[in-house]
Amino acid sequence: MMIRLYRTLAVLIVALLALGIASAEGDEESVPYVQASGFNAPVLEGWADLSTDEIAQFHLAEAEATIRTALAAGADPPAAARSHLADWLGSEIGEPAYSDKVNLADGTWHSLVFDIDAATTASVMARQDDANVVLISFVETSPDARTIMLTLAQADDALDNATPEIGLALDRMAGLELDQLDEAGIVDLPSGEWQVYERDGLSAMGMVFGNDSYVALQDGAPADLARLADAWNRTLLGFFITPDNSLYLALGLIATFGILGLLILSYFWRSRSIQRDLAMLNALAAEED
Numbered sequence: 001m002m003i004r005l006y007r008t009l010a011v012l013i014v015a016l017l018a019l020g021i022a023s024a025e026g027d028e029e030s031v032p033y034v035q036a037s038g039f040n041a042p043v044l045e046g047w048a049d050l051s052t053d054e055i056a057q058f059h060l061a062e063a064e065a066t067i068r069t070a071l072a073a074g075a076d077p078p079a080a081a082r083s084h085l086a087d088w089l090g091s092e093i094g095e096p097a098y099s100d101k102v103n104l105a106d107g108t109w110h111s112l113v114f115d116i117d118a119a120t121t122a123s124v125m126a127r128q129d130d131a132n133v134v135l136i137s138f139v140e141t142s143p144d145a146r147t148i149m150l151t152l153a154q155a156d157d158a159l160d161n162a163t164p165e166i167g168l169a170l171d172r173m174a175g176l177e178l179d180q181l182d183e184a185g186i187v188d189l190p191s192g193e194w195q196v197y198e199r200d201g202l203s204a205m206g207m208v209f210g211n212d213s214y215v216a217l218q219d220g221a222p223a224d225l226a227r228l229a230d231a232w233n234r235t236l237l238g239f240f241i242t243p244d245n246s247l248y249l250a251l252g253l254i255a256t257f258g259i260l261g262l263l264i265l266s267y268f269w270r271s272r273s274i275q276r277d278l279a280m281l282n283a284l285a286a287e288e289d
Contacts, residue, residue, distance in 0.1 A: 041069040042238035044231050063224045064142040067235050072133045077110045077126035080133035102151050111151045123149035138232050145220025149232045152213050162206030165213035191233040205229050
């Protein structure tokens with residue numbers, strides 16, 4: 001009886017371990033994410049992965065562009081963004097050239113743009129999360145181009161295109177009207193369908209997701225805006241805070257070992273019951289003799 005009990009327990013434990021390993025392996029194969037301390041960010045294929053335990057960072061050398069996701073302590077998202085950029089880039093960070101708020105599905109974000117020097121521009125999305133500030137930064141250091149990423153609430157959420165927000169971004173960041181650019185059609189990227197407007201040396205792109213428009217502007221020569229905008233938006237929309245599942249883990253372990261404990265008690269109870277029945281049968285047999 002005890003041998004059967006141990007064998008059953010061994011089978012249950014092996015089954016639980018196998019399920020856990022299979023689940024972990026499945027996650028690793030299907031989710032191309034960098035798992036940093038406190039958050040997860042999508043892996044950008046074709047970009048150099050410079051991530052650490054604390055940040056998710058990808059660099060595209062030919063575009064002189066970097067996308068970086070990090071958490072910073074603080075209660076003021078714009079101030080945390082400036083401090084983080086200063087520590088990262090080793091440069092004094094002035095007031096933003098653009099600053100506004102936008103409500104996304106996971107909270108209120110600050111959309112910020114900093115013109116750091118003649119070659120460097122930083123676009124940052126910053127959001128408060130408990131005692132930390134989430135910072136998702138796009139920094140380009142090309143002296144030949146000024147590239148900007150903005151997120152704007154749609155003025156009319158009935159529209160399925162980002163034309164008004166592209167016009168607003170052009171006005172605020174380049175001092176231009178939308179009709180000064182030519183409509184270049186739609187480009188289909190992994191992050192979605194983007195409307196494109198162009199003129200010599202200037203490109204503007206925009207896509208709609210939910211009730212918000214995501215706009216990318218590039219003034220200069222490289223002409224790699226589509227690739228940069230796609231990577232930026234996949235990072236911004238794919239990022240998520242790592243949930244604290246410790247309570248659920250504890251409850252799961254309690255339930256698992258509770259069930260195992262009940263099973264063990266059940267085996268002992270059944271064993272004692274069988275022993276009593278066997279003793280009774282032996283006694284009856286002795287009386288008959």
